[in-house]
Amino acid sequence: MTTVIETRGLTKRYRGGQLAVDRLDLAVPAGTVFGFLGPNGSGKTTTIRMLLGLIEPTAGSATLLGQRMPRAARAVLPEVGALIEGPALYGYLSGRDNLVRYDSADPTADPRTRRARVATALDRVGLTAAGSKKAKAYSLGMKQRLGLAAALLRPRRLLVLDEPTNGLDPQGMREIRTLVRELAADGTTVFLSSHLLDEIEQVCTHAAVMAQGRLITQGPVAELAAGTRGRLAVVTPDPADAARVLKELGLTGVVVAEDKVSADPPPPDADPADLNAALVRAGVRVRAFGVERASLEDAFVALTGEGFDVAG
Structure with a gap:
């Protein structure tokens, strides 16, 4: 099988006319x-x-997994682990007993090895020490971990994770990425939904970008930004002067962050050496100068003309 998920013209319009997903080919x-x-x-969870x-x-x-959904759900879903919109937990049960409940609901799970599977899943997400604690006392990040543990109770051909690092501290995010x-x-295909561009760049081999219910682009992560020019960056002890000179030269999107000044990429016919020389002539002490590698965010802006609103 070359693809584990494939959609053709997938569309969802809710009552009232809201178009959540528009003809998605994934x-x-x-x-x-x-x-x-x-x-x-943007339509990811839908x-x-x-x-x-x-x-x-x-x-x-x-x-x-090669079968039409939802018709083949009963045959396919045992091969799929999923964490969607946060886990549904029994607050009065411990984390360990929640996983026992999840495992008991799987008709293919051998009850003789249930405790071992639960212990392994807790260990993989770093919750062994908190396994006996009631789920209602878990933080948001711990609940996310427990939901991920539920998805890992048995080997899966496909793992679907919707915002898996939601609520996690930086250390927890690093652990989930690992x-x-x-x-x-180990051979599992991981489908990871996120609104955090940096997270996708760090862990994903391939990606698709959605905006307003429509697919903007998809492909290997390394290729998505390859056709996009990165931002101009200047490192200098004179950031205010550097920002002024870049604006006078007609560059847009000038941003100052401590000793680094960045701007939208110059026109293709502009010679970076001339920009550097102009900064030096203006008395700006240039410690580093160049065009940075384009990021997924740069590609998104180039494709849509919009900023990537990670808060909304």
Whole structure:
């Protein structure tokens, strides 16, 4: 199988006319860590809910592990681990007993090895010490970890994670990224939805970008930004003067951050050496000068003409 997720014209229009997903054609290669990227409200979670058969599409089709959804849900979903919109937990039960409940609901799970599976899942997400603590006392980040542990109770061909680092501190985010890489190395395809561009760039091999319900682009992460010019960056002890000179030279989007001044890329016909010489002539002491490698955010802005609103 070359793709584990494939959609054709997938569309969801809610009552009242709201178009949440608009004719989505998506292809997720097997064995990848695939980032599903877009601002909050761009249609990511609605798409995932259709992929898993939780809601019916208005039009189009979705195939998971080679089988049509939601028709094949009973056969496919045991091979899929998922954490969608935060885990549903029994607050009065411990984290360990929550996982026992999840595992008991799986008709294919051997009850004789249940405790061992639960212990392994808790260990993989760093919750062994908190396993006996009631879930209602868990922080948001701990609940996210427990939900991920539930998705890992048995080997999965596909793991679908919706904002898996939500509520985690920086250390927790690093641990989840490491876990995702380990799962991919073991042969699991990971489909990871996020509104954090930096997270996608750090962990994903492939990505798709959504905006306002529509697919903007998809492909290997290294290629998505390859056609986009990165921002001009100047490191100097004279940032105010450097910003003034760049603006006078006609550059836009000038931003000052301590000793670094950045700006939108100059026109293709502009010689960076001339810009550097102009800064020096103006008395700006230049410690470093160049055009940075374009990021996914740069590519998103270039493709849509919009900023990436990570808060909304």
